[in-house]
Amino acid sequence: xxxxxxxxxxxxxxxxxxxxxxxxxxxxxxxxxxxxxxxxxxxxxxxxxxxxxxxxxxxxxxxxxxxxxxxxxxxxxxxxxxxxxxxxxxxxxxxxxxxxxxxxxxxxxxxxxxxxxxxxxxxxxxxxxxxxxxxxxxxxxxxxxxxxxxxxxxxxxxxxxxxxxxxxxxxxxxxxxxxxxxxxxxxxxxxxxxxxxxxxxxxxxxxxxxxxxxxxxxxxxxxxxxxxxxxxxxxxxxxxxxxxxxxxxxxxxxxxxxxxxxxxxxxxxxxxxxxxxxxxxxxxxxxxxxxxxxxxxxxxxxxxxxxxxxxxxxxxxxxxxxxxxxxxxxxxxxxxxxxxxxxxxxxxxxxxxxxxxxxxxxxxxxx
Numbered sequence: 031x032x033x034x035x036x037x038x039x040x041x042x043x044x045x046x047x048x049x050x051x052x053x054x055x056x057x058x059x060x061x062x063x064x065x066x067x068x069x070x071x072x073x074x075x076x077x078x079x080x081x082x083x084x085x086x087x088x089x090x091x092x093x094x095x096x097x098x099x100x101x102x103x104x105x106x107x108x109x110x111x112x113x114x115x116x117x118x119x120x121x122x123x124x125x126x127x128x129x130x131x132x133x134x135x136x137x138x139x140x141x142x143x144x145x146x147x148x149x150x151x152x153x154x155x156x157x158x159x160x161x162x163x164x165x166x167x168x169x170x171x172x173x174x175x176x177x178x179x180x181x182x183x184x185x186x187x188x189x190x191x192x193x194x195x196x197x198x199x200x201x202x203x204x205x206x207x208x209x210x211x212x213x214x215x216x217x218x219x220x221x222x223x224x225x226x227x228x229x230x231x232x233x234x235x236x237x238x239x240x241x242x243x244x245x246x247x248x249x250x251x252x253x254x255x256x257x258x259x260x261x262x263x264x265x266x267x268x269x270x271x272x273x274x275x276x277x278x279x280x281x282x283x284x285x286x287x288x289x290x291x292x293x294x295x296x297x298x299x300x301x302x303x304x305x306x307x308x309x310x311x312x313x314x315x316x317x318x319x320x321x322x323x324x325x326x327x328x329x330x331x332x333x334x335x336x337x338x339x340x341x342x343x344x345x346x347x348x349x350x351x352x353x354x355x356x357x358x359x360x361x362x363x364x365x366x367x368x369x370x371x372x373x374x375x376x377x378x379x380x381x382x383x384x385x386x387x388x389x390x391x392x393x394x395x396x397x
Contacts, residue, residue: 035092035093037060037128038060039059039061040061040165042161046156046160047156048147048149049152050147050148054130056130057129057130058130059123060120061119061121062085062086062088063117063119064105064112065114065117067165067167072169072171074116075110075116075170075172076120076173076194077100077104077110078119078120078175079099079119079178080175080177080179081177081308082248082305083179084125085119085128086127087099087117087119088101088103088112088117089101093299094295094299100381110392110395118161118167122158122182122308124153124154124307124308125301126300129157131301131304132230132301132304132306132307133233133301141233143229143233144229144230144231148310148311150311150314150315151182151185151312151315155185158186159190168193169193170195172194172395173193173196174391175198175202176200176202176381177377177380178308179200180200180202181202183197183202184199184202184355185317187332187336188328188332189320191331191334194334195335196394196395197332197335197337198394198395199339199352200339200340201339201340201341201344201347201380202338202347203355204315204328204354204355205316205318205351206313206315207351210313213251214309214312214313217247217251217305218247218305218310221243221244221247221305222240222306224241224242224302225240226240230303238297239301243302245290245297247305249290249293252289252293253289255346256375257376260343260375265283265288269284270284270287325358326358326361326362329359329362334365337366337367337369337390338355339369339370339387339390340369340370341379342370342371342372343372343376345376346376346377347377349370356368369386371387
């Protein structure tokens with residue numbers, strides 16, 4: 031994978047404690063910022079990225095050259111308005127766009143590989159909180175996240191309740207379901223079954239690592255981000271660049287070609303070991319379990335305003351998951367609003383143009 035870019039880095043001054051009981055020495059957090067921090071540092075918005083996202087929320091990706099993953103949402107005059115807010119987005123620990131992760135060098139000068147400690151969503155937030163401390167930001171105007179980013183936002187609200195005034199959670203959940211874990215396990219097994227994975231030590235070998243396994247993992251996951259309605263509308267059973275079936279195993283159908291394209295492109299920008307570690311962190315995620323088995327306990331000390339958004343075609347994190355969080359917040363008399371939006375793109379709807387979502391985001395953060 032290309033590594034010519036130089037990310038903006040913050041070095042955590044102390045060892046970073048982890049839920050496993052281990053610690054991560056010398057951790058570095060890669061991040062990007064947009065807009066200007068005002069004098070009293072009261073206009074900061076933290077955006078948390080999803081599983082395969084990164085800190086380049088509104089700037090061109092240094093490897094692919096593509097616009098930031100939420101470029102339509104963040105910028106001057108946009109729903110998260112950088113004329114008003116100072117936006118911070120950090121690459122989570124365990125990832126591969128600059129923050130300390132499996133491909134980073136350990137103290138012996140060799141990549142961690144599978145020696146990297148298993149991490150949790152709360153561990154990721156410990157790294158992000160350390161970054162906020164380094165930036166001198168004590169209280170966020172808001173924290174915003176979709177999918178795994180929403181998990182991080184909830185984790186911040188539960189474990190650092192004084193750090194955010196507003197918490198906006200989009201297409202997310204407070205716990206990973208058995209179905210979610212199952213899909214992740216399929217992806218992990220695809221990576222580990224690739225001979226090029228080499229027990230996670232592929233950095234030292236010639237070649238590009240377990241690209242075939244990582245591509246399959248991405249293909250399987252990508253299906254969960256879409257909806258049947260959206261797939262049917264976009265692809266149906268239409269053939270790809272041919273008038274008749276090949277009676278072979280090339281990509282006869284457009285959906286097959288699309289998934290292969292998604293898998294192949296993903297291997298150019300993401301690290302296979304990072305995929306293993308981040309999916310495991312998501313599988314371990316269960317805020318209620320962290321707080322005595324009752325979700326309401328997690329938010330008992332929070333004075334933040336909450337807003338939860340779900341999409342009616344999202345079967346990865348369906349509306350019932352957002353309602354579960356809303357009920358827990360209601361039990362603590364928290365200030366919470368909730369909306370289910372209609373969209374045919376499934377889970378990925380939060381990344382795509384959606385006027386109603388834009389109004390919700392702008393209204394909640396500006397209010």
